[in-house]
Amino acid sequence: MMKTLLISCLLLALLPPVASLICESCFSQGKYCRNATTEECDGSSDQSCSTVIGVGKLSLLGSKLVLKSCIDRELCEENYASVSISSALYIQGKSTCCNTDMCNSGPPEMPDTETREPNGLKCPSCINIFSDECESNKTVSCRNDEDQCFYLAASMEFGGSSILGAVRGCATASLCDYIDGLEETDVGSLGFEIIQAECTGARGEDATEDTTVSPRG
Template sequence: MQKALLSTCLLLALLSPVTSLECSDCHSRATSCENNGSTLCYSNKICVSGVLDNNIESKYKVATFRGCSKSERCHSGDYSLTSASGKYLQMKVFCCGTEKCNKEPLYVPPREDLSPNGLECPACFDLTYLRSNFNCESKGTVSCLGNETKCIDYTSLASCEYYFQSKLKLKGCATEDVCALNGKKITLGRFNLDKIITQCSDATKQIELEG
């Protein structure tokens, strides 16, 4: 009886339809993507649309991606970081769970078009190999741009495509969506951030010196 019941359960599992989700599909090493193809996403994957512009990951500076993503690695948001030595990251991500819900492209403004917003934060930057120690010494302050209203102390693992992970440590200005990544992991195309730790506070107003 038990064998028959087990056989029936196994048969039902094999016959159960595998759910899929059709998502728009596009991948470009530019801030736009003209391909209007589609792909099927299975298991716990959802649709994602995103665009990336940064000078932190040299192997993946600019990218546009539409396709599938694991739900636990997809977080909709407007992400912007400004750190020491001119280092920055801009990324917009939209995650959704209906047919081709990711077909609309996302854009980030050219970095030179972002204006200082009158706020500033302490800054440092370090990207190093896993076995090395962090050396994120203070580099003074940086001016916050656009909608960056938070000072951030940020740590994560960063990787691109099949390259080894590096340790990323920085302080600087950030949007609230970056702060909300604390304890999470995120992937856009071939760009991955894991074991994210963020500590944020309100950015301070820059002191205007009288001439």
């Protein structure tokens, strides 16, 4: 469950600072929102209501995530993002946007399943629960359009306690466009505090792909 929350935190990269509109807001496992609320977007910039759906291999506990909130309208143009942490942990996300109050309150549109083909690039691969550091000599093969190596460290509320977590892997440039502003994003209401987030170019050198899933990095 904690691994799922950590990986799910990646989807928050699709929620940069917000605008003056009323949108449905939620973050939930599965296809449908649970306990959805309303969110008044910040009127300081041009915003839309957004729905983000993530599908993939997250853990044994679930393979779908939905997140709804406000989003910078400029970022609606890039509606697909992909992350690979290992061959056994990955997620593909699709976002849709609309521009009237509560227009994102309907059921989300699921992303098309894409064949995940290695593209010759590799990134460091690790996932670490109970620490905001994640260092490893293992790598993961990037797939399709993933050409960036990402690092994300965060604190998450779980069972009334705050739990640290960190993760490294491959990502699409579209995800990294959002990560650029992630540390300024207000995600406290969803139980997350971003400690550090960054992307660097993926490399093409030979390495052995990590195919294991370990909770301690």
